[in-house]
Structure formats: structure tokens, C-alpha cells
Amino acid sequence: MLSDKRVEIREKCIEVLKSHEYTVDTSHDRTGDVRIYREQNGDKFALVDVDIVGLKKGSVRVIVKIEEDNTPKTILGNVATVDIANACSVHASGSDRKMVPLNGVVLFIVTPASSEYAKTRPLVQMLKDRYNFMEGCMRDFIVTDEDAFENELADLELYVM
Numbered sequence: 001m002l003s004d005k006r007v008e009i010r011e012k013c014i015e016v017l018k019s020h021e022y023t024v025d026t027s028h029d030r031t032g033d034v035r036i037y038r039e040q041n042g043d044k045f046a047l048v049d050v051d052i053v054g055l056k057k058g059s060v061r062v063i064v065k066i067e068e069d070n071t072p073k074t075i076l077g078n079v080a081t082v083d084i085a086n087a088c089s090v091h092a093s094g095s096d097r098k099m100v101p102l103n104g105v106v107l108f109i110v111t112p113a114s115s116e117y118a119k120t121r122p123l124v125q126m127l128k129d130r131y132n133f134m135e136g137c138m139r140d141f142i143v144t145d146e147d148a149f150e151n152e153l154a155d156l157e158l159y160v161m
Contacts, residue, residue, distance in 0.1 A: 012146055013066070014052060022061070033049045034088065036088045037087045038085055064107075066111075075127055087101055105137055105139060108141075111143070113147040128141070
């Protein structure tokens with residue numbers, strides 16, 4: 001069961017994504033889990049459920065994980081899991097759940113707003129400097145809090161998408 005704060009953050013992120021013209025799928029809207037997979041040699045391995053997937057033009061562009069903390073272990077666990085994935089089970093409006101390839105996605109790890117967030121930026125930059133993208137599906141990852149999510153998404157769209 002989701003805490004009230006997680007539900008609040010999820011709803012806020014969904015609203016922001018929709019305002020930026022994303023089609024949104026979420027594990028929490030009773031259409032089934034939004035799960036990412038690694039398909040390899042004919043086998044499909046479920047890796048993790050994600051909180052929100054943002055799609056544009058039928059492609060998954062953004063994956064959102066809502067986390068209680070932003071420790072290096074949590075950040076890198078999410079980054080590595082998404083980076084090795086190559087498919088996502090999504091439900092787009094008017095269709096059944098289907099597998100969509102992942103390529104060039106941006107992972108947002110969104111935490112509750114706190115005064116400690118500013119102290120996280122150097123840690124995240126250090127992790128980015130040390131993390132070697134494994135030629136996986138991910139273009140980048142952004143660790144942010146609920147209050148900065150919209151600005152981070154807008155910046156991303158300006159410079160990347």
C-alpha cells in the first residue's frame with residue numbers, strides 16, 4: 001500500500017507529465033502493473049514495477065520512480081535496473097497492455113521535498129560521473145524532489161528531447 005505522501009507525489013507527477021503532453025501509464029490506476037523487462041534470447045525477465053511511464057508518439061520517453069530516500073544504493077539500484085531493461089509493458093488509452101521497446105529513456109527518481117535535497121546534487125553528480133551507461137536503454141537519470149520535478153522536466157525537454 002502506498003503512503004499518502006507517495007500518492008500525493010504520484011498525482012503531482014502525473015499532472016505535470018500530462019501538462020507537457022505526455023500520455024501517462026501508472027501502476028496505480030487499476031490497469032495493471034507498469035513493469036520493465038529484459039528480453040534476451042527469447043526469454044523475458046521482469047525486473048521491476050515503475051510508478052509512472054510517460055509516452056510521446058508511442059515511445060516511452062520518461063520513467064518515474066518515487067522513492068522515500070535518495071541514498072546512493074537506492075539511486076544506483078534504480079539506475080542499473082532501468083538501464084538493463086529493454087522493454088516495458090504499458091497500457092495506452094484505448095488499447096490493451098502491450099510491450100514497448102525502451103530506447104533513450106530518462107529516469108526520474110522523485111523524492112519528497114525537503115531542505116536536504118540541495119545537499120544531494122553533488123552526490124548525484126558524483127554518481128553520474130562514475131556510472132558508466134552500459135549501452136542500455138537509458139539516456140540519463142535525474143534525481144529530484146517533488147517541487148523541482150516540473151522544472152527538471154521542462155529543462156530536459158529544452159535540451160534533450
